[in-house]
Amino acid sequence: MTIKVGDKIPSVTLRYLTADGVKAISSDEFFAGKKVALFAVPGAYTRTCSQRHLPGYVTHAAEIKAKGVDTIACIAVNDPFVMGAWGKEHRADANIVMLGDGSGDFTRAIGLELDRMKEGMGMRSQRYSMLVDNGVIKALHVEEPGQFDVSSAEAMLKAL
Numbered sequence: 001m002t003i004k005v006g007d008k009i010p011s012v013t014l015r016y017l018t019a020d021g022v023k024a025i026s027s028d029e030f031f032a033g034k035k036v037a038l039f040a041v042p043g044a045y046t047r048t049c050s051q052r053h054l055p056g057y058v059t060h061a062a063e064i065k066a067k068g069v070d071t072i073a074c075i076a077v078n079d080p081f082v083m084g085a086w087g088k089e090h091r092a093d094a095n096i097v098m099l100g101d102g103s104g105d106f107t108r109a110i111g112l113e114l115d116r117m118k119e120g121m122g123m124r125s126q127r128y129s130m131l132v133d134n135g136v137i138k139a140l141h142v143e144e145p146g147q148f149d150v151s152s153a154e155a156m157l158k159a160l
Contacts, residue, residue, distance in 0.1 A: 002111035002142075009135050010109035014075070015100045017084030027106065030099075031135040034070035037156055039129040040107070042114055043121060044078045044086035048148050053127070054090050056153035061095035064153065067160035069131075075099040077107055077124045101125070112142065127151050131159070 003010075011028050030036075039057060041049035054074060057064070061072055072095060076083060080100030087098035099106075107113050107125040114126045127143040129151035139159055141150040149155065 003109075003137060003140070005137050005140055007137050009132055009137065010106070012105045012109050014106060015080040015102070016097055017080045017100075022080045028135065030073075031132050033134055035068055035134075036071045036073055036132045037064055037069045037129065038073045038075060038132055039151055039153075039156070040112070040125045041074065041076045041127060042116065042124040044076050044082050048127075049076075050086075050090070052148055053152065054086070054092060054096075057096055057156075058090055058092045060153040060157055063157055064160065065095075067157070069160065071097060073097040073099050075101050075106065075125065077101050077104045114145065129156055131156070 009027050009031050011026060013024050014027055014030055015022050015024050041053050043049060057072055064072055074096050078100055079102040083098035083100045087093045087096060101107055104113060104123055112126045112128060114124045116124045129141045130137050131139040143151050
């Protein structure tokens with residue numbers, strides 16, 4: 001079942017790369033007491049994700065935060081090392097937390113997995129964005145497969 005507006009974020013472990021190595025954090029702790037703009041991509045280094053999705057959030061990070069967002073985070077079914085390197089290449093590391101969902105636990109828990117087996121990519125995440133306030137989903141924008149519009153940084157800005 002796909003998560004919806006008004007639902008609480010499920011409790012799973014997320015991981016991201018820090019200067020001291022990989023940090024594991026529960027989703028309960030990550031989303032607690034703050035407003036988070038979370039966007040998901042099918043995979044780090046993939047075409048639309050690298051050319052448009054992540055760069056849009058990097059470009060508009062200050063504007064998004066100026067509208068009351070405490071944290072911007074990107075998540076993908078990739079390990080935290082890949083997410084960290086990808087974020088560094090796009091200069092996202094100062095403004096965007098690059099979350100690794102390597103086993104897809106978060107993605108499965110919210111019901112937004114995407115079968116990319118035929119393309120040799122395994123199970124991935126659908127492309128989406130959500131606004132989460134203190135662990136509760138306030139807005140959710142899921143893209144149709146192959147599309148990029150409603151989950152963009154520009155769409156997030158308009159929705160805030």
